[in-house]
Each structure stands twice: as C-alpha cells, then as structure tokens.
Amino acid sequence: DGHFMICAESGSTKVKALSFNAIAYVHLSDNPYNVMKEAYSAIRVHLNTFRLLEEKALPNIVDKFGWCTWDAFYLSVDPIGIYHGLDDFSKAGIEPRFVIIDDGWQSISLDGCDPKENAKNLILGGEQMSGRLNRLNEGDKFKKYESGLLLNPNSPPFNAKRIKDLLLKGNQHKLLRNQRDEALLSKSPDLAEIDSNIKKVKGEIDELFGGEQSNKVSKSECGSLNGMKAFTRDLRTKFKGLDDVYVWHALVGAWGGVRPETTHLKSKIVPCKLSPGLDGTMLDLAVVQIVKGAIALVHPDQATDFYDSMHSN
Template sequence: MTVTPQITVSDGRLEVRGRTVLSGVPDNITAAHAAGAGLVDGAFVGATAGEAKSHHVFTFGTLRDCRFMCLFRFKLWWMTQRMGTSGRDVPLETQFILIEVPAAAGNDDGDSEPVYLVMLPLLEGQFRTVLQGNDQDQLQICIESGDKAVQTEQGMNSLYIHAGTNPFDTITQAVKAVEKHMQTFHHREKKKLPSFVDWFGWCTWDAFYTDVTADGVKQGLRSLAEGGVPPRFLIIDDGWQQIGSENKEDPGVAVQEGAQFASRLTGIKENTKFQSEHDQDDTPGLKRLVEETKKGHGVKSVYVWHAMAGYWGGVKPSAAGMEHYESALAYPVQSPGVTGNQPDIVMDSLSVLGLGLVHPRKVYNFYDELHAYLAACGVDGVKVDVQNIVETLGAGHGGRVALTRAYHRALEASVARNFPDNGCISCMCHNTDMLYSAKQTAVVRASDDFYPRDPASHTVHISSVAYNTL
C-alpha cells in the first residue's frame, strides 16, 4: 500500500487533500514531509533568499476565501485572537493559524466535510518565525534573529503545517509533531503540575499594586475569609523587592512617563515594607509573613513575584552584594512586527534608560541565590513576569532565541533545585521563543491583565483566555 501525503506544494499551490489553500506560491518556497510513521499529515515549510540577513520576509502565497482563526501578539507580552478569510486579515506577529479548508465547488467525490490546516511558525537554530499578511492577501513568512551579526540566507524548517478533520485533534497532533522535531520543549502532559492549581488563590496585584505591604497581605487574607472565600494559594506580587532608580526628572530626557519601569533590583531580599521595626531577632520579615499566612490563615502555597531580568529595569550594575552577576546596561530593540501592532510604554522607557542585564553566564547563579533565599523563607514558588523583554536584548548574545533559551534553562534549573513542586508561573511570555523552550514550566498566564474596573474589557479578557489556551 502506498501512503500519500495530504499536503503538497507544487505548480504554485499549497494543497491539502487536493484542495487549494494558497495560490501563487513562489519557487523559493520548499516543503518536506515530516518523517516517521503517522506523520504523513504534516510538512515542514522553508524558504531561500539571495543574500544573508538577520531579518527576512518571504511571500508564502495568496490566501482567499478560507475561514481562519489565528493567535497573534498584539503586544510584546501577550497574544490574542483574530478571525478572517483572507491574507490581509492575518496580523503581524501571528504565531498560530487554524484554517478551515472547504470542499471545492462542484466536488462530487463524496468528501464534502471541511479539512483543518494548522500552521505553526517555529524556531530554527538562532532564528524565530512568525506569519503576517499584506493588502494583496499574501501570507508572508518572517524570520529574524534579533542580532544583526546573526544572519542566514534560508530557513528550511521555518513553519510546520498539519492537516486533519477534527480541529482540536489536529492542533494536538501538530504540537506533538513539533515537539518531536525540535526536542526543545515538552507537551503539557509530560510536565508536573504544581499543587496550587487545585486551590482557590488570591494575587495581591489589583488590591495594592506596588504598594503591597506585609500588613496589607494579612488584611486581604482576613477580608477574604470573612467573606466566605478563604484563599489557599497566595501570590505576593510586585512591590516586595529592594529596588532603586537613578532616573531623575529631567526636561532634557525625552521619556518621563513610564520611567518607573526603569527601576532596577538592588538586592535579593525583601524591602522594608516587609520588615517590622519591632522584630527582636534576625528572622527575615518575609519568612515571618509566610509562616503567619500558613499557620494563621490556612494558606497552603505562597508564591512571590519577580521579573525575568530581576526587576522591570533589570539588576542594577555593581549594586552592593550583586557585583558577581556581572549586570550591564543593555538597550532593547523590538521586532518590527511588535512595534507595528502596539508600541509599549515600558519599552519606551527602557530604550532610553536601559536595562541592567545579568550576563547569561551568571543568570543561573542569580536565580539560584534568589530562589534559595525565598525557599528558606518558606516560599513555595515564583511568578516570573516580564519574560519577553529578553527577546529584545539578543544583540551581542547570539540573538533572541539563544538568549531566551539561556535564561529559561537557568530559570528551570533553579526552580527544579529550590521548588520541588515545580513552583513556577510564567507571565508576560507569549512568544514562541519561550513557548518552544519550556521543558519544565507547566503553568503560563493565559492572557493580558484583567482590569476589574473596566467592564468593557471583561468579555475580551475571557475570550482571549479561551482562544489562547488552544
């Protein structure tokens, strides 16, 4: 018996089961079918150029009259969904597309059911791929390294496409095929889920923002218990760390609004808001608070927040006691696709004031020392925020993919050593650089912030959570 592939690229057309998905496919587009039994439904797509560059945009073909749902990064940090029927409807920074391919008009072979085609832009070597459309309905493949010194003439496995009749099964099969091919991440079923997922929890952010204090945490726990919903899981969010800012308001500085995001970490221990002036011994204030939340309020798991780079503005270079992390100022450079969707006030600030980037060789030491201190205080895990900032700092470090992988490997190694329940929540991390580099991290926040005081945002928030979890 001869098993033929369902997906073909020939005569300028991308076809699935004989149905045209894209027309006008140029000759520099290549397709290679996934090797291995049971993978005839999938293929890897590549493209070649005439010169080596750090950023390429290739025309894939023209998409018309096919319903699709895609996920794209509307901000540097987060994905959301969009639906459409043609190439012009595909946004910049698209990281996933599910296309419904109808039967051809007048089809009389008895196959009238739609076929679903999943497209997953991949990481290949030091390059990352996304999809985008243009006003001519062309679907484009964009690959970039994030470092002008890291260049290529081609991407041979830039995109994986997979076909099937059940959209949910097709998505799962596609992700597992990519997992097998890349060997850089694990599917959810292979990861340990932290125990907090079984408990109702409370995060301090919307109650206090960065003004959180030890007394405020205890007040919040009491209030929730009195209301009949005592939390068993607690996240102490941004506001507990030692930070400092060298920025002073200066009329000569172009960026003033958002300058607080350039504040940098100056120590790994808690700040004075979590220390009591009445303490009679050297017990850390954070440890006292964690013990009280567990013994006095029935909390089972306590997590604390920190940014991927330490704080929003990184780690202060040469901060006392932190010199060995070799932090140095770096200035973020965003992908054109990200800035084309939505500029970000955080990035406006950091591009002028800089971020204290811990050297990739030292980042494991940083995470391990931070997490070891937290674990000694009874903390069970961390919410690691602002993760996608790393993709903007790849210049001089081998590019965005290389730097992201270095940071994530260090993070996961430290979590494994210090938090045995796999205590980590990834946040502000919806880029494929991270998603295809996560071998251990099992919990990722599903969408942009929830804004409780903005009713118009609530439906959008719920729908984004639902679609992003696909």
C-alpha cells in the same frame, strides 16, 4: 504574483541564519473552533518535541484557590495589606491555598537616584518599569517587618480607605504625567501648570504614604526574625490552609534588570532595540519603558549565581 513572503526574527542581532529546516505550518479546516487543535496535533506528529495539553497531567495548583495581590494594591503592596486581605477571605469562609505577592515587594532604585535607596511611594504599574534591582532581597517595607508583628493583639490596623485614596491619587498622577508628555511634544504653554499639579499630587501621595509608614516600622513584642521570612512564617501561623507563598519577579531581576555596582553580580546596561516585526505589531507600556531606559543584564557567566541569589533569601 501568487507568492507570499515569510519573515523570521530571532529577536537578537547575534542570532542569525539564512536557512531553516522548518519555519511555518499551514493547516486547513472546515471548523474554525477545531483548527488550532488539529494543527497542533499534526505538528506534534511531525516534530515529536512536545506533548499536547490532553497528554499532560494537570499540576496540583489548578485545583487550588489562590489570591494575587496586584489588583488590590498594585505597587503599594505591603505586609499589613496582604495579611488583612487574607484575613478577609478567611472570615468570608474562602481561605486561599496560595498567595502571589506581586510586583512592589522588591528592592529597586531608579536611575539618577541614590543607588542604595529604595524607590519610594510607587503605586501604579509603569512607574517601576525603569527601576533596577539594587538588592537581591525584599524592599524596605517588607524588610522592616518583625516576627509576630501582625499576630499580637496590638497589631497595626489596616486602613482600606487609604489604599483607595492612594490608587485614586496614583491614577491622577499617571494622567498628569501623560499630559506632561503631550505638552512637551506640542510645546504647550500649559506645561508649567501641569508641573505644578504634578508636584501637588505627588505631595498628597507622599503624605498618604507617610501616614502608613509609621505602621510599617512598628516594633514587635516577640521573635527575632525579620523581613520576608518572618512575614511568610506569620502568614502560615495564622492561616493554616495556606500551602504556598509566591513572589513575582522578572526574568532579569526587575523590569530594568540589576543596577550595576549595587550587588556582587556583574551587570551592564544594554540598549534595547525592537525587531521590525515586534515594533510593527505590539505597543506595550513595559516595552516602551524598557526601550526608553535600556536594561541592565547580568553577565551570562553568573546566571547560576544570579538565580541562586534571587531564590535563597
């Protein structure tokens, strides 16, 4: 009838309203390449609550070359791989000014497993999304690192082929898990065979990780520091041009939050329900996994303590 309806969603059942001072802005332009810039310029005048990109100073990091570990290692990231990755850049004459240690460095556990033990031998994204923090510092493969380990002449070697094999096996394992989900839905008679193949591939993955595990616990001949602090110090000692080392983490700690009764923080597993708008417009693996496994949220009263604990180790 010549009308249109706007549906506004806060994303929370506890944040509700019946009226809004401003909810939408419609802008017309004869140039599709300029329409967004023109629209934001107009909104900037009306609201005066933000600045346009051209009004802001670029952060220093924009002028630095950096490296993120995700596409090289995914969840199998470890100190040996990071060190040799940076070393390869350096030998090629392109030394990163910063490195981002992406997902895979934290201490997480999976529901149904011993809450005190790290989830082991994870490779591809998706496997970790139901995991919850069980410590507020690094996972075992980084915690076991000893100062000077990679700086001495007898440092553990890096096996690039093993990483490639792990990623291939991880992808194979992921495809088999997807097949299993489909088989369960369709009540396929192939379920037993798929389960057998999953067990076989998982055993091969564990064997590949086992061969690398002996390197991770090698003893250093110098220094008393260990863990992420020792590792990042060694990186700065070796790579003089490295200004910053960043680590990834989710806003709620890990994808699945903080596991109850594993830290000094009070957390509670809260079921997740997508708003109709988000459910109808977005399909994302992380969202699917979090909705499936719920999320363990730290009590808001401990938000400051949570932040400080995550950034003090």
